[in-house]
Amino acid sequence: MNKLFEMINLERHYETPAGVVKALDGINIEIHEGERVILLGPSGSGKTTLLNCLSALDSPTNGKYMFNGNEVPRNHSEKMTTFRRENIGYVFQFFNLLQDLTVMENILLIQELAGKKDPMRAEQLLSLVGLESEKNRFPGEISGGQQQRVAIARSIAKKPTLLLGDELTGNLDTETSDKVMQVLVEACSNEEITAIFVTHDESLVKYATRVIRIDSGQIISDEKVNTVL
Ligand SMILES: Nc1ncnc2c1ncn2[C@@H]1O[C@H](COP(=O)(O)OP(=O)(O)OP(=O)(O)O)[C@@H](O)[C@H]1O
Ligand SMILES: [Mg+2]
Structure with a gap:
Protein backbone atom coordinates (compact mmCIF):
# COMPACT_ATOMS: atom_id res chain seq x y z
CA MET A 1 0.00 0.00 0.00
CA ASN A 2 1.10 3.58 -0.67
CA LYS A 3 2.24 5.91 2.02
CA LEU A 4 -0.57 8.33 2.92
CA PHE A 5 1.18 10.62 5.33
CA GLU A 6 4.26 11.10 7.40
CA MET A 7 5.17 13.22 10.42
CA ILE A 8 8.83 13.81 11.21
CA ASN A 9 9.90 15.14 14.63
CA LEU A 10 6.59 16.92 14.97
CA GLU A 11 6.20 19.17 17.99
CA ARG A 12 3.34 21.27 19.30
CA HIS A 13 4.15 23.54 22.20
CA TYR A 14 1.69 25.69 24.13
CA GLU A 15 2.93 28.83 25.85
CA THR A 16 1.21 29.11 29.22
CA PRO A 17 1.81 31.48 32.14
CA ALA A 18 3.37 28.52 33.96
CA GLY A 19 5.78 27.82 31.09
CA VAL A 20 5.88 25.85 27.86
CA VAL A 21 3.75 22.70 27.60
CA LYS A 22 5.15 20.22 25.08
CA ALA A 23 1.83 18.62 24.10
CA LEU A 24 3.57 16.86 21.20
CA ASP A 25 7.26 16.26 21.73
CA GLY A 26 8.85 14.69 18.66
CA ILE A 27 6.24 12.54 16.91
CA ASN A 28 7.54 10.27 14.14
CA ILE A 29 4.87 8.34 12.31
CA GLU A 30 4.26 6.94 8.84
CA ILE A 31 0.80 5.72 7.87
CA HIS A 32 -0.11 3.80 4.74
CA GLU A 33 -3.39 3.83 2.86
CA GLY A 34 -5.98 1.49 4.33
CA GLU A 35 -4.47 1.26 7.82
CA ARG A 36 -6.85 1.48 10.79
CA VAL A 37 -5.02 2.81 13.80
CA ILE A 38 -6.19 2.81 17.40
CA LEU A 39 -4.35 5.53 19.32
CA LEU A 40 -4.28 4.94 23.08
CA GLY A 41 -2.89 7.15 25.83
CA PRO A 42 -3.75 8.61 29.23
CA SER A 43 -5.63 11.87 29.67
CA GLY A 44 -3.40 14.81 28.76
CA SER A 45 -0.96 12.69 26.73
CA GLY A 46 -1.49 14.66 23.50
CA LYS A 47 -4.08 12.62 21.59
CA THR A 48 -6.46 15.46 20.68
CA THR A 49 -3.51 17.74 19.92
CA LEU A 50 -2.20 15.11 17.51
CA LEU A 51 -5.57 14.74 15.76
CA ASN A 52 -5.84 18.54 15.48
CA CYS A 53 -2.41 18.71 13.82
CA LEU A 54 -3.23 15.74 11.56
CA SER A 55 -6.42 17.44 10.39
CA ALA A 56 -4.77 20.88 9.94
CA LEU A 57 -7.09 22.40 12.51
CA ASP A 58 -3.94 23.34 14.38
CA SER A 59 -0.38 24.12 13.23
CA PRO A 60 2.63 22.32 14.70
CA THR A 61 5.38 24.39 16.34
CA ASN A 62 8.21 22.38 14.73
CA GLY A 63 8.67 19.41 12.45
CA LYS A 64 7.40 18.16 9.15
CA TYR A 65 3.99 16.84 8.07
CA MET A 66 3.68 15.45 4.54
CA PHE A 67 0.33 14.20 3.19
CA ASN A 68 0.25 12.41 -0.17
CA GLY A 69 3.72 13.78 -0.85
CA ASN A 70 2.85 17.41 -0.15
CA GLU A 71 3.61 19.57 2.84
CA VAL A 72 0.37 20.19 4.78
CA PRO A 73 -0.47 23.91 5.01
CA ARG A 74 -0.02 25.60 8.39
CA ASN A 75 -0.50 29.10 9.77
CA HIS A 76 -2.80 29.90 6.86
CA SER A 77 -6.43 29.35 7.72
CA GLU A 78 -7.82 29.28 4.17
CA LYS A 79 -5.37 26.68 2.87
CA MET A 80 -5.86 24.62 6.03
CA THR A 81 -9.64 24.69 5.52
CA THR A 82 -9.28 23.54 1.92
CA PHE A 83 -7.00 20.69 3.01
CA ARG A 84 -9.56 19.61 5.60
CA ARG A 85 -12.50 19.78 3.21
CA GLU A 86 -10.70 17.73 0.60
CA ASN A 87 -9.20 15.07 2.83
CA ILE A 88 -10.45 14.82 6.38
CA GLY A 89 -13.45 13.37 8.19
CA TYR A 90 -13.35 14.20 11.91
CA VAL A 91 -15.56 12.96 14.76
CA PHE A 92 -14.80 15.40 17.56
CA GLN A 93 -14.62 14.54 21.25
CA PHE A 94 -17.62 16.88 21.74
CA PHE A 95 -19.39 16.17 18.38
CA ASN A 96 -19.47 19.78 16.99
CA LEU A 97 -22.86 19.40 15.31
CA LEU A 98 -24.43 22.61 14.05
CA GLN A 99 -27.35 23.23 16.37
CA ASP A 100 -29.48 25.22 13.90
CA LEU A 101 -29.43 22.46 11.31
CA THR A 102 -31.35 19.20 11.48
CA VAL A 103 -29.57 15.85 11.66
CA MET A 104 -29.97 15.40 7.90
CA GLU A 105 -28.88 18.96 7.11
CA ASN A 106 -25.73 18.54 9.21
CA ILE A 107 -24.73 15.65 6.95
CA LEU A 108 -25.76 17.32 3.68
CA LEU A 109 -23.76 20.44 4.56
CA ILE A 110 -20.51 18.51 4.96
CA GLN A 111 -21.06 16.78 1.62
CA GLU A 112 -21.83 20.09 -0.03
CA LEU A 113 -18.71 21.78 1.35
CA ALA A 114 -16.63 18.94 -0.08
CA GLY A 115 -18.44 19.22 -3.43
CA LYS A 116 -19.84 15.70 -2.98
CA LYS A 117 -23.57 16.17 -2.39
CA ASP A 118 -25.27 12.78 -2.17
CA PRO A 119 -28.62 12.71 -0.31
CA MET A 120 -29.03 8.96 -0.94
CA ARG A 121 -25.76 8.22 0.81
CA ALA A 122 -26.74 10.55 3.66
CA GLU A 123 -29.99 8.59 4.13
CA GLN A 124 -28.18 5.24 3.98
CA LEU A 125 -25.62 6.30 6.57
CA LEU A 126 -28.31 7.55 8.94
CA SER A 127 -30.09 4.26 8.63
CA LEU A 128 -26.84 2.32 9.19
CA VAL A 129 -26.30 4.11 12.50
CA GLY A 130 -29.98 3.58 13.39
CA LEU A 131 -31.18 7.17 13.13
CA GLU A 132 -33.43 7.29 10.08
CA SER A 133 -36.43 8.37 12.15
CA GLU A 134 -34.49 11.21 13.81
CA LYS A 135 -33.27 12.78 10.58
CA ASN A 136 -35.50 15.86 10.77
CA ARG A 137 -34.79 16.62 14.42
CA PHE A 138 -32.28 19.15 15.68
CA PRO A 139 -29.19 18.06 17.68
CA GLY A 140 -30.70 19.62 20.82
CA GLU A 141 -33.67 17.28 20.49
CA ILE A 142 -31.76 13.98 20.53
CA SER A 143 -29.59 12.23 23.13
CA GLY A 144 -25.80 12.50 23.49
CA GLY A 145 -25.30 9.00 22.10
CA GLN A 146 -27.57 9.80 19.15
CA GLN A 147 -25.64 13.02 18.46
CA GLN A 148 -22.46 10.99 18.51
CA ARG A 149 -23.91 8.64 15.89
CA VAL A 150 -24.87 11.63 13.71
CA ALA A 151 -21.28 12.89 14.00
CA ILE A 152 -20.03 9.45 12.95
CA ALA A 153 -22.37 9.28 9.92
CA ARG A 154 -21.36 12.83 9.01
CA SER A 155 -17.65 12.03 9.18
CA ILE A 156 -17.84 9.40 6.44
CA ALA A 157 -20.57 11.06 4.37
CA LYS A 158 -18.08 12.66 1.98
CA LYS A 159 -15.76 9.61 1.77
CA PRO A 160 -12.75 11.31 3.34
CA THR A 161 -9.21 10.13 2.59
CA LEU A 162 -8.43 10.15 6.30
CA LEU A 163 -10.99 9.59 9.05
CA LEU A 164 -10.14 10.82 12.55
CA GLY A 165 -12.22 9.92 15.60
CA ASP A 166 -11.73 11.32 19.10
CA GLU A 167 -13.37 9.04 21.68
CA LEU A 168 -15.94 8.32 19.03
CA THR A 169 -17.80 5.66 20.92
CA GLY A 170 -17.31 7.31 24.33
CA ASN A 171 -21.03 7.91 24.92
CA LEU A 172 -22.36 4.67 23.52
CA ASP A 173 -23.26 1.43 25.29
CA THR A 174 -21.20 -1.63 24.35
CA GLU A 175 -23.79 -3.02 21.95
CA THR A 176 -24.27 0.27 20.04
CA SER A 177 -20.54 0.90 20.13
CA ASP A 178 -19.85 -2.47 18.48
CA LYS A 179 -22.55 -1.88 15.87
CA VAL A 180 -21.19 1.56 15.01
CA MET A 181 -17.59 0.33 14.88
CA GLN A 182 -18.63 -2.43 12.48
CA VAL A 183 -20.32 0.13 10.21
CA LEU A 184 -17.18 2.28 10.30
CA VAL A 185 -14.77 -0.58 9.66
CA GLU A 186 -16.90 -1.76 6.74
CA ALA A 187 -17.07 1.75 5.27
CA CYS A 188 -13.31 2.13 5.71
CA SER A 189 -12.47 -1.13 3.97
CA ASN A 190 -15.02 -0.74 1.14
CA GLU A 202 -8.78 -1.18 24.99
CA SER A 203 -11.64 -3.33 23.67
CA LEU A 204 -11.62 -1.32 20.43
CA VAL A 205 -8.18 -2.75 19.61
CA LYS A 206 -9.97 -5.61 17.83
CA TYR A 207 -11.03 -3.18 15.07
CA ALA A 208 -7.47 -1.99 14.37
CA THR A 209 -4.72 -3.05 12.03
CA ARG A 210 -2.24 -1.10 14.13
CA VAL A 211 -2.08 0.11 17.73
CA ILE A 212 -0.07 3.18 18.71
CA ARG A 213 0.42 4.27 22.33
CA ILE A 214 1.32 7.82 23.26
CA ASP A 215 2.43 9.35 26.56
CA SER A 216 3.67 12.86 27.38
CA GLY A 217 3.57 13.82 23.70
CA GLN A 218 5.72 10.91 22.55
CA ILE A 219 4.96 7.58 20.87
CA ILE A 220 5.89 4.83 23.31
CA SER A 221 4.80 1.84 21.23
CA ASP A 222 3.63 1.13 17.71
CA GLU A 223 2.48 -2.36 16.73
CA LYS A 224 0.72 -4.02 13.83
CA VAL A 225 -2.12 -6.32 14.93
CA ASN A 226 -4.09 -9.04 13.21
CA THR A 227 -7.66 -7.82 12.91
CA VAL A 228 -10.05 -10.50 14.07
CA LEU A 229 -12.94 -9.22 11.94
N1 LIG B 1 -4.93 25.29 24.44
C1 LIG B 1 -4.06 24.76 25.29
N2 LIG B 1 -3.24 25.56 26.01
C2 LIG B 1 -2.34 25.04 26.86
N3 LIG B 1 -2.16 23.72 27.06
C3 LIG B 1 -2.95 22.88 26.37
C4 LIG B 1 -3.94 23.35 25.45
N4 LIG B 1 -4.56 22.28 24.91
C5 LIG B 1 -4.00 21.20 25.47
N5 LIG B 1 -3.02 21.54 26.34
C6 LIG B 1 -2.16 20.64 27.12
O1 LIG B 1 -1.51 19.77 26.22
C7 LIG B 1 -1.46 18.43 26.72
C8 LIG B 1 -2.16 17.49 25.74
O2 LIG B 1 -3.55 17.78 25.71
P1 LIG B 1 -4.59 16.94 24.81
O3 LIG B 1 -5.88 17.65 24.83
O4 LIG B 1 -3.95 16.69 23.49
O5 LIG B 1 -4.66 15.57 25.65
P2 LIG B 1 -5.56 14.27 25.38
O6 LIG B 1 -4.61 13.11 25.28
O7 LIG B 1 -6.47 14.48 24.24
O8 LIG B 1 -6.37 14.13 26.76
P3 LIG B 1 -7.90 13.59 27.03
O9 LIG B 1 -7.81 12.07 26.97
O10 LIG B 1 -8.16 14.07 28.41
O11 LIG B 1 -8.82 14.16 26.00
C9 LIG B 1 -2.08 18.50 28.11
O12 LIG B 1 -1.05 18.66 29.03
C10 LIG B 1 -2.96 19.74 28.06
O13 LIG B 1 -3.10 20.30 29.33
MG1 LIG C 1 -8.60 14.64 24.10
Whole structure:
Protein backbone atom coordinates (compact mmCIF):
# COMPACT_ATOMS: atom_id res chain seq x y z
CA MET A 1 0.00 0.00 0.00
CA ASN A 2 1.10 3.58 -0.67
CA LYS A 3 2.24 5.91 2.02
CA LEU A 4 -0.57 8.33 2.92
CA PHE A 5 1.18 10.62 5.33
CA GLU A 6 4.26 11.10 7.40
CA MET A 7 5.17 13.22 10.42
CA ILE A 8 8.83 13.81 11.21
CA ASN A 9 9.90 15.14 14.63
CA LEU A 10 6.59 16.92 14.97
CA GLU A 11 6.20 19.17 17.99
CA ARG A 12 3.34 21.27 19.30
CA HIS A 13 4.15 23.54 22.20
CA TYR A 14 1.69 25.69 24.13
CA GLU A 15 2.93 28.83 25.85
CA THR A 16 1.21 29.11 29.22
CA PRO A 17 1.81 31.48 32.14
CA ALA A 18 3.37 28.52 33.96
CA GLY A 19 5.78 27.82 31.09
CA VAL A 20 5.88 25.85 27.86
CA VAL A 21 3.75 22.70 27.60
CA LYS A 22 5.15 20.22 25.08
CA ALA A 23 1.83 18.62 24.10
CA LEU A 24 3.57 16.86 21.20
CA ASP A 25 7.26 16.26 21.73
CA GLY A 26 8.85 14.69 18.66
CA ILE A 27 6.24 12.54 16.91
CA ASN A 28 7.54 10.27 14.14
CA ILE A 29 4.87 8.34 12.31
CA GLU A 30 4.26 6.94 8.84
CA ILE A 31 0.80 5.72 7.87
CA HIS A 32 -0.11 3.80 4.74
CA GLU A 33 -3.39 3.83 2.86
CA GLY A 34 -5.98 1.49 4.33
CA GLU A 35 -4.47 1.26 7.82
CA ARG A 36 -6.85 1.48 10.79
CA VAL A 37 -5.02 2.81 13.80
CA ILE A 38 -6.19 2.81 17.40
CA LEU A 39 -4.35 5.53 19.32
CA LEU A 40 -4.28 4.94 23.08
CA GLY A 41 -2.89 7.15 25.83
CA PRO A 42 -3.75 8.61 29.23
CA SER A 43 -5.63 11.87 29.67
CA GLY A 44 -3.40 14.81 28.76
CA SER A 45 -0.96 12.69 26.73
CA GLY A 46 -1.49 14.66 23.50
CA LYS A 47 -4.08 12.62 21.59
CA THR A 48 -6.46 15.46 20.68
CA THR A 49 -3.51 17.74 19.92
CA LEU A 50 -2.20 15.11 17.51
CA LEU A 51 -5.57 14.74 15.76
CA ASN A 52 -5.84 18.54 15.48
CA CYS A 53 -2.41 18.71 13.82
CA LEU A 54 -3.23 15.74 11.56
CA SER A 55 -6.42 17.44 10.39
CA ALA A 56 -4.77 20.88 9.94
CA LEU A 57 -7.09 22.40 12.51
CA ASP A 58 -3.94 23.34 14.38
CA SER A 59 -0.38 24.12 13.23
CA PRO A 60 2.63 22.32 14.70
CA THR A 61 5.38 24.39 16.34
CA ASN A 62 8.21 22.38 14.73
CA GLY A 63 8.67 19.41 12.45
CA LYS A 64 7.40 18.16 9.15
CA TYR A 65 3.99 16.84 8.07
CA MET A 66 3.68 15.45 4.54
CA PHE A 67 0.33 14.20 3.19
CA ASN A 68 0.25 12.41 -0.17
CA GLY A 69 3.72 13.78 -0.85
CA ASN A 70 2.85 17.41 -0.15
CA GLU A 71 3.61 19.57 2.84
CA VAL A 72 0.37 20.19 4.78
CA PRO A 73 -0.47 23.91 5.01
CA ARG A 74 -0.02 25.60 8.39
CA ASN A 75 -0.50 29.10 9.77
CA HIS A 76 -2.80 29.90 6.86
CA SER A 77 -6.43 29.35 7.72
CA GLU A 78 -7.82 29.28 4.17
CA LYS A 79 -5.37 26.68 2.87
CA MET A 80 -5.86 24.62 6.03
CA THR A 81 -9.64 24.69 5.52
CA THR A 82 -9.28 23.54 1.92
CA PHE A 83 -7.00 20.69 3.01
CA ARG A 84 -9.56 19.61 5.60
CA ARG A 85 -12.50 19.78 3.21
CA GLU A 86 -10.70 17.73 0.60
CA ASN A 87 -9.20 15.07 2.83
CA ILE A 88 -10.45 14.82 6.38
CA GLY A 89 -13.45 13.37 8.19
CA TYR A 90 -13.35 14.20 11.91
CA VAL A 91 -15.56 12.96 14.76
CA PHE A 92 -14.80 15.40 17.56
CA GLN A 93 -14.62 14.54 21.25
CA PHE A 94 -17.62 16.88 21.74
CA PHE A 95 -19.39 16.17 18.38
CA ASN A 96 -19.47 19.78 16.99
CA LEU A 97 -22.86 19.40 15.31
CA LEU A 98 -24.43 22.61 14.05
CA GLN A 99 -27.35 23.23 16.37
CA ASP A 100 -29.48 25.22 13.90
CA LEU A 101 -29.43 22.46 11.31
CA THR A 102 -31.35 19.20 11.48
CA VAL A 103 -29.57 15.85 11.66
CA MET A 104 -29.97 15.40 7.90
CA GLU A 105 -28.88 18.96 7.11
CA ASN A 106 -25.73 18.54 9.21
CA ILE A 107 -24.73 15.65 6.95
CA LEU A 108 -25.76 17.32 3.68
CA LEU A 109 -23.76 20.44 4.56
CA ILE A 110 -20.51 18.51 4.96
CA GLN A 111 -21.06 16.78 1.62
CA GLU A 112 -21.83 20.09 -0.03
CA LEU A 113 -18.71 21.78 1.35
CA ALA A 114 -16.63 18.94 -0.08
CA GLY A 115 -18.44 19.22 -3.43
CA LYS A 116 -19.84 15.70 -2.98
CA LYS A 117 -23.57 16.17 -2.39
CA ASP A 118 -25.27 12.78 -2.17
CA PRO A 119 -28.62 12.71 -0.31
CA MET A 120 -29.03 8.96 -0.94
CA ARG A 121 -25.76 8.22 0.81
CA ALA A 122 -26.74 10.55 3.66
CA GLU A 123 -29.99 8.59 4.13
CA GLN A 124 -28.18 5.24 3.98
CA LEU A 125 -25.62 6.30 6.57
CA LEU A 126 -28.31 7.55 8.94
CA SER A 127 -30.09 4.26 8.63
CA LEU A 128 -26.84 2.32 9.19
CA VAL A 129 -26.30 4.11 12.50
CA GLY A 130 -29.98 3.58 13.39
CA LEU A 131 -31.18 7.17 13.13
CA GLU A 132 -33.43 7.29 10.08
CA SER A 133 -36.43 8.37 12.15
CA GLU A 134 -34.49 11.21 13.81
CA LYS A 135 -33.27 12.78 10.58
CA ASN A 136 -35.50 15.86 10.77
CA ARG A 137 -34.79 16.62 14.42
CA PHE A 138 -32.28 19.15 15.68
CA PRO A 139 -29.19 18.06 17.68
CA GLY A 140 -30.70 19.62 20.82
CA GLU A 141 -33.67 17.28 20.49
CA ILE A 142 -31.76 13.98 20.53
CA SER A 143 -29.59 12.23 23.13
CA GLY A 144 -25.80 12.50 23.49
CA GLY A 145 -25.30 9.00 22.10
CA GLN A 146 -27.57 9.80 19.15
CA GLN A 147 -25.64 13.02 18.46
CA GLN A 148 -22.46 10.99 18.51
CA ARG A 149 -23.91 8.64 15.89
CA VAL A 150 -24.87 11.63 13.71
CA ALA A 151 -21.28 12.89 14.00
CA ILE A 152 -20.03 9.45 12.95
CA ALA A 153 -22.37 9.28 9.92
CA ARG A 154 -21.36 12.83 9.01
CA SER A 155 -17.65 12.03 9.18
CA ILE A 156 -17.84 9.40 6.44
CA ALA A 157 -20.57 11.06 4.37
CA LYS A 158 -18.08 12.66 1.98
CA LYS A 159 -15.76 9.61 1.77
CA PRO A 160 -12.75 11.31 3.34
CA THR A 161 -9.21 10.13 2.59
CA LEU A 162 -8.43 10.15 6.30
CA LEU A 163 -10.99 9.59 9.05
CA LEU A 164 -10.14 10.82 12.55
CA GLY A 165 -12.22 9.92 15.60
CA ASP A 166 -11.73 11.32 19.10
CA GLU A 167 -13.37 9.04 21.68
CA LEU A 168 -15.94 8.32 19.03
CA THR A 169 -17.80 5.66 20.92
CA GLY A 170 -17.31 7.31 24.33
CA ASN A 171 -21.03 7.91 24.92
CA LEU A 172 -22.36 4.67 23.52
CA ASP A 173 -23.26 1.43 25.29
CA THR A 174 -21.20 -1.63 24.35
CA GLU A 175 -23.79 -3.02 21.95
CA THR A 176 -24.27 0.27 20.04
CA SER A 177 -20.54 0.90 20.13
CA ASP A 178 -19.85 -2.47 18.48
CA LYS A 179 -22.55 -1.88 15.87
CA VAL A 180 -21.19 1.56 15.01
CA MET A 181 -17.59 0.33 14.88
CA GLN A 182 -18.63 -2.43 12.48
CA VAL A 183 -20.32 0.13 10.21
CA LEU A 184 -17.18 2.28 10.30
CA VAL A 185 -14.77 -0.58 9.66
CA GLU A 186 -16.90 -1.76 6.74
CA ALA A 187 -17.07 1.75 5.27
CA CYS A 188 -13.31 2.13 5.71
CA SER A 189 -12.47 -1.13 3.97
CA ASN A 190 -15.02 -0.74 1.14
CA GLU A 191 -14.08 2.85 0.43
CA GLU A 192 -10.36 2.63 1.20
CA ILE A 193 -10.59 5.18 3.98
CA THR A 194 -7.58 5.31 6.29
CA ALA A 195 -8.60 5.81 9.92
CA ILE A 196 -7.16 6.88 13.25
CA PHE A 197 -9.36 6.35 16.29
CA VAL A 198 -8.39 7.84 19.64
CA THR A 199 -9.78 5.99 22.63
CA HIS A 200 -9.31 4.95 26.24
CA ASP A 201 -11.18 1.74 25.48
CA GLU A 202 -8.78 -1.18 24.99
CA SER A 203 -11.64 -3.33 23.67
CA LEU A 204 -11.62 -1.32 20.43
CA VAL A 205 -8.18 -2.75 19.61
CA LYS A 206 -9.97 -5.61 17.83
CA TYR A 207 -11.03 -3.18 15.07
CA ALA A 208 -7.47 -1.99 14.37
CA THR A 209 -4.72 -3.05 12.03
CA ARG A 210 -2.24 -1.10 14.13
CA VAL A 211 -2.08 0.11 17.73
CA ILE A 212 -0.07 3.18 18.71
CA ARG A 213 0.42 4.27 22.33
CA ILE A 214 1.32 7.82 23.26
CA ASP A 215 2.43 9.35 26.56
CA SER A 216 3.67 12.86 27.38
CA GLY A 217 3.57 13.82 23.70
CA GLN A 218 5.72 10.91 22.55
CA ILE A 219 4.96 7.58 20.87
CA ILE A 220 5.89 4.83 23.31
CA SER A 221 4.80 1.84 21.23
CA ASP A 222 3.63 1.13 17.71
CA GLU A 223 2.48 -2.36 16.73
CA LYS A 224 0.72 -4.02 13.83
CA VAL A 225 -2.12 -6.32 14.93
CA ASN A 226 -4.09 -9.04 13.21
CA THR A 227 -7.66 -7.82 12.91
CA VAL A 228 -10.05 -10.50 14.07
CA LEU A 229 -12.94 -9.22 11.94
N1 LIG B 1 -4.93 25.29 24.44
C1 LIG B 1 -4.06 24.76 25.29
N2 LIG B 1 -3.24 25.56 26.01
C2 LIG B 1 -2.34 25.04 26.86
N3 LIG B 1 -2.16 23.72 27.06
C3 LIG B 1 -2.95 22.88 26.37
C4 LIG B 1 -3.94 23.35 25.45
N4 LIG B 1 -4.56 22.28 24.91
C5 LIG B 1 -4.00 21.20 25.47
N5 LIG B 1 -3.02 21.54 26.34
C6 LIG B 1 -2.16 20.64 27.12
O1 LIG B 1 -1.51 19.77 26.22
C7 LIG B 1 -1.46 18.43 26.72
C8 LIG B 1 -2.16 17.49 25.74
O2 LIG B 1 -3.55 17.78 25.71
P1 LIG B 1 -4.59 16.94 24.81
O3 LIG B 1 -5.88 17.65 24.83
O4 LIG B 1 -3.95 16.69 23.49
O5 LIG B 1 -4.66 15.57 25.65
P2 LIG B 1 -5.56 14.27 25.38
O6 LIG B 1 -4.61 13.11 25.28
O7 LIG B 1 -6.47 14.48 24.24
O8 LIG B 1 -6.37 14.13 26.76
P3 LIG B 1 -7.90 13.59 27.03
O9 LIG B 1 -7.81 12.07 26.97
O10 LIG B 1 -8.16 14.07 28.41
O11 LIG B 1 -8.82 14.16 26.00
C9 LIG B 1 -2.08 18.50 28.11
O12 LIG B 1 -1.05 18.66 29.03
C10 LIG B 1 -2.96 19.74 28.06
O13 LIG B 1 -3.10 20.30 29.33
MG1 LIG C 1 -8.60 14.64 24.10
